[in-house]
Amino acid sequence: MRFSEVKNHLSKFTVGIAGAGGLGSNCAVALARSGVGTLVIVDYDVIETPNLNRQYYFKSQVGLMKTVALEENIRNIDPEVKVISHQKKLDKFNIAEIFSGCNIIVEAFDSSEMKEILIETVQILLPGIPIIVGSGMAGWGKTNEITSRKIDDTLYVCGDESTEVSENMPPIAPRVGIVANMQANLVIEILMKIKY
Amino acid sequence: MRILLNNREEEFSDKSISVSDMLILKKFSYKMRIIKINGTLISKDKYDSTVIHDGDDVQMLYLMSGG
Numbered sequence: 567m568r569f570s571e572v573k574n575h576l577s578k579f580t581v582g583i584a585g586a587g588g589l590g591s592n593c594a595v596a597l598a599r600s601g602v603g604t605l606v607i608v609d610y611d612v613i614e615t616p617n618l619n620r621q622y623y624f625k626s627q628v629g630l631m632k633t634v635a636l637e638e639n640i641r642n643i644d645p646e647v648k649v650i651s652h653q654k655k656l657d658k659f660n661i662a663e664i665f666s667g668c669n670i671i672v673e674a675f676d677s678s679e680m681k682e683i684l685i686e687t688v689q690i691l692l693p694g695i696p697i698i699v700g701s702g703m704a705g706w707g708k709t710n711e712i713t714s715r716k717i718d719d720t721l722y723v724c725g726d727e728s729t730e731v732s733e734n735m736p737p738i739a740p741r742v743g744i745v746a747n748m749q750a751n752l753v754i755e756i757l758m759k760i761k762y
Numbered sequence: 763m764r765i766l767l768n769n770r771e772e773e774f775s776d777k778s779i780s781v782s783d784m785l786i787l788k789k790f791s792y793k794m795r796i797i798k799i800n801g802t803l804i805s806k807d808k809y810d811s812t813v814i815h816d817g818d819d820v821q822m823l824y825l826m827s828g829g
Contacts (some may be wrong), residue, residue, distance in 0.1 A: 589829040678794035678825040689803040702826040717821050731828035
């Protein structure tokens with residue numbers, strides 16, 4: 567299949583991205599480049615200089631809302647990608663409404679508490695919508711310990727499922743980028759199997 | 763009873779156990795996780811009241827901070 571055909575197929579779908587940090591910004595850019603039609607991006611944070619070690623932003627964007635900067639970066643890559651951004655903190659009560667029109671949801675939060683709330687809420691309130699989780703990407707090296715795993719048709723996980731971010735185990739561009747791109751790759755794999 | 767835990771067979775001496783008991787017996791101490799039994803998500807507030815039976819397919823996913 568030619569790339570133009572892949573892009574044409576992906577253009578019909580909507581992908582939700584919960585969080586626009588290291589996982590979310592890199593995953594969104596990969597999906598935009600691949601031709602996904604619509605991205606629903608949710609984040610409430612502002613870009614800070616330390617974020618630039620892994621997140622898809624630029625020095626000139628420090629201080630901007632992540633959703634605003636990511637929309638701008640995606641527009642500079644492909645203005646045809648539709649970005650619907652929400653500047654808000656996701657919680658049990660708004661997750662279903664914000665992501666209800668999505669074909670797939672990418673879990674791209676930093677905190678494990680938020681990951682848990684999102685996954686539980688999506689699995690219970692949006693049954694049938696696959697969610698792609700990122701878990702375990704701190705530090706460097708150990709490339710081959712990063713895998714992707716299908717739990718069932720609605721739940722997938724990318725990461726090493728063991729390394730947790732801490733002061734001495736920071737998140738850095740390569741491993742975060744690997745997981746973000748694995749999530750994007752899984753999104754494409756699932757969407758390509760859907761007849762439209 | 764015998765169950766599948768993350769696709770591996772596990773044996774317990776009891777006929778059935780709660781999710782909370784299983785976490786203690788298996789020494790799964792890490793707090794942030796997702797558990798599904800036969801494809802159904804078990805939310806954290808149901809760990810005590812949900813019972814695992816012989817033949818159940820239990821999937822557990824650890825959620826590590828970072829992203």
